[in-house]
Amino acid sequence: MSIADALRGAGAKPAGKRPYFLDAEVERVLAITMSIAQELAVSRQRTDTLERLLLEKGVLSQGEIDAFVPDRAAATERALWNQEYIARILRIVQQENEAVGRPDDIASEDVAVEVGAES
């Protein structure tokens, strides 16, 4: 079985129409969010496993991670990573806010009619 087939099969819909308890849009977003919450937990546990293995092997010592203070350059890199990360995931908020300042904005659908007109 190919990886693509296994992935498709893993997410296959069971026989039986799916019930919705919330507005379909909300339930769709919640379902995606819960899957991401799951994957975040998986990542967090993987980091924890790594930390424990490093502790066991003496690479890290107890409390070293909690006591960690980044130097100035590292702190800046980490802060920038957070800023980038937030900007990426909140893209739609930025774009909706920019749209408020563009009351003359026109939809491509309408421009298509306009630029496609004969005269």
Next chain:
Amino acid sequence: MSRNDPAADYDGPPDYRVIGRHALFPQTSHDEIERINFLAQMNRHLAANVVPGVKQAYEKRVVPAFEAAEGRPIANRHEAREALLADPAFQTWSAMRRMTMEQRQQAGRWTALRQSEQLAEKARELTEGDDRLKLDPALQQPRYVSAVDHHCMPGSYHTEYFPGDVTNGANYDHAGFVTTSGLLGKYSDGGGHAVARWVKRNLPDFQPRQILEIGGTVGHSSLPLAQAFPEAEMTIVDLGAPVLRYGLGRAKSLGVDNVRFVQASGEDLSIFPDASFDWIQTTMFLHELSTGSLRRIMAETRRLLKPGGIVLHVEQPQYAPEMPLFEQAMRDWDAYYNNEPFWSRMHEMDLDAEMIAAGFERDQLIHGGVTAVVDRDLFPDAADDDKEDYGRKAAWHVIGATV
């Protein structure tokens, strides 16, 4: 509260790594295990922390709103469920409970599918030429299995993705931990051990030679009976070839040899002569049937029992008038939203009357109760668990009969 010691206060499922493995158990990566751990914790969180909110919403919002609108109390569990459907607390809990099941199926199926060929090869090595596996490729799947996939398990127990496939057995076996949060123990067999213990305590002189479990899938609840009575021969019948193939490989790998796995419908067990068995068992099985098939299966159990034999059915409790309507409505959730369509009807049936109609005597009916028997050092014990997960808890009723 023990002085802020998180380990001493821990109440929840064990880490998945305590699960018992065998030759056919799928390999699980670190991240696959953590997906299962997360989902088991999700189910525990929903039961422990979200359900109380749903109950409060029912009492404080749903019931008063219904009574204000209708001028009378809620009359039955169907009205209670329909009223709950409009309440945000029930909606959110329901949406998340459904999603957790969908995520569990996706997680388990990925693990099983990505190694499906290796698992099939191991199953072939373990079962090839062994007459304790009898498959019937001509067997038709009944409507009560084919119409919707039980507990949202794509392909149910019977679909084979290629010849010799065991994927759906492997998925069912290794990730069932999610649904019961570990309450069924190391080999998901706490129900079987509970039944074996119940029989030894209540029928101390009973020495069965031939035991049959109908709908035994991979043998979770059957192997403990075979182990408890090593002189007996245990027959497991099921509709699904992948679970039976997986089941024999699993049993052999666990060193349980007094078993055989037979593909057949419980409604027609004419492959076995009358009076073939001393003990016929079903475990969490009746709710996946239909009214007609339940009656035909009960009639078959009567025909197949030897004089002095017993039949035992283990199920979640029936809806009795004294069970609050909220609890009944919550227990019905699986019927309507988790593809267990017979759950609701089955739990309101008069099972005593059905047993009598199948040919059993009223004064020889058996009633009891069991909770899962697990390794208490590693697993939570359902008998000590005061949470109610409405239909999922490892605490069951026993109904049966002697002849």
